[in-house]
Amino acid sequence: MIEAEGAATFRTATDMYGRFVGRYAPSLAVALIRTVGVEPDSRVLDVGCGPGGLATALAEIVGQENVAAVDPSQPFVSVCRARLPTADVRVAAAEELPFEDDSFDAAFAQLVVNFMTDPVRGVEEMRRVVRPSGSVAACTWDYRDGMTMIRAYWDAAHEVAPDEAAEFDEGKTMRYAALDELTGLWQTVDLEEVEGGELSVTAAYEDFEDLWAPLPTGIGPAGAFCASLDPERRQALRAALSRKLGDPEGPFELSARAWYAVGRV
Ligand SMILES: C[S@@+](CC[C@H](N)C(=O)[O-])C[C@H]1O[C@@H](n2cnc3c(N)ncnc32)[C@H](O)[C@@H]1O
Numbered sequence: 001m002i003e004a005e006g007a008a009t010f011r012t013a014t015d016m017y018g019r020f021v022g023r024y025a026p027s028l029a030v031a032l033i034r035t036v037g038v039e040p041d042s043r044v045l046d047v048g049c050g051p052g053g054l055a056t057a058l059a060e061i062v063g064q065e066n067v068a069a070v071d072p073s074q075p076f077v078s079v080c081r082a083r084l085p086t087a088d089v090r091v092a093a094a095e096e097l098p099f100e101d102d103s104f105d106a107a108f109a110q111l112v113v114n115f116m117t118d119p120v121r122g123v124e125e126m127r128r129v130v131r132p133s134g135s136v137a138a139c140t141w142d143y144r145d146g147m148t149m150i151r152a153y154w155d156a157a158h159e160v161a162p163d164e165a166a167e168f169d170e171g172k173t174m175r176y177a178a179l180d181e182l183t184g185l186w187q188t189v190d191l192e193e194v195e196g197g198e199l200s201v202t203a204a205y206e207d208f209e210d211l212w213a214p215l216p217t218g219i220g221p222a223g224a225f226c227a228s229l230d231p232e233r234r235q236a237l238r239a240a241l242s243r244k245l246g247d248p249e250g251p252f253e254l255s256a257r258a259w260y261a262v263g264r265v
Contacts, residue, residue, distance in 0.1 A: 036262050045067075047108065050073075106136070107126040123185055186262075
């Protein structure tokens with residue numbers, strides 16, 4: 001059976017997350033931080049930190065001691081803590097942030113809002129813990145088009161298992177994967193001066209196997225779908241995905257587009 005709850009699919013091996021979507025995290029973090037602007041003496045929060053790609057990029061600007069990070073997944077929190085031993089890294093969900101009001105100058109959620117159980121409550125909580133005129137920012141993949149790896153994956157899945165792919169294609173299932181929907185959420189929670197736009201990044205792969213290897217382990221919704229297929233259809237999916245990416249031999253790069261929203265408290 002396919003694990004329908006997207007967040008639960010991230011409780012698998014953290015190194016597989018790094019090879020799956022985590023390889024995009026550092027450059028996406030730099031792009032998001034540059035868009036929002038972070039002063040060197042500010043105190044910042046990374047919500048849904050995963051293994052800590054964004055928290056690490058934030059620490060390079062403000063210092064680890066000025067970074068807090070939360071994630072409901074204990075394995076991710078352990079990895080993030082190991083990377084940033086003097087940051088405040090805790091197991092917690094966006095919907096119940098364990099911080100006082102006005103604790104931070106800015107709060108970020110990178111590739112997380114679409115996995116929150118209650119996104120309105122989660123972003124309201126981000127707003128609550130940020131001081132007046134501080135920033136609340138997030139980004140989500142453009143699952144429908146510009147996130148090349150995930151889009152090509154689901155296009156291949158539609159060829160191999162059309163009924164199942166129609167149900168689980170993240171281009172259809174993911175909320176806040178369109179710019180107006182994401183900025184609309186920022187307006188719903190009464191953030192001010194709301195702006196949005198696109199962030200474009202790339203990731204490098206050693207070869208096609210480097211891209212494929214995490215998927216059969218069940219990482220993320222795409223991996224959960226892959227793991228649910230019988231061996232024959234899984235092999236057909238692998239071949240179809242390779243074809244969609246031009247049957248790369250040796251190293252290659254893929255582009256990925258995310259949408260961002262930022263607003264002031
Ligand atoms: C795609 S990963 C992104 C991780 C990290 N921000 C990055 O950019 O690599 C999604 C993350 O959201 C976390 N998550 C799921 N539900 C959440 C919630 N309700 N509140 C906070 N984080 C959540 C997952 O555990 C996972 O670490």
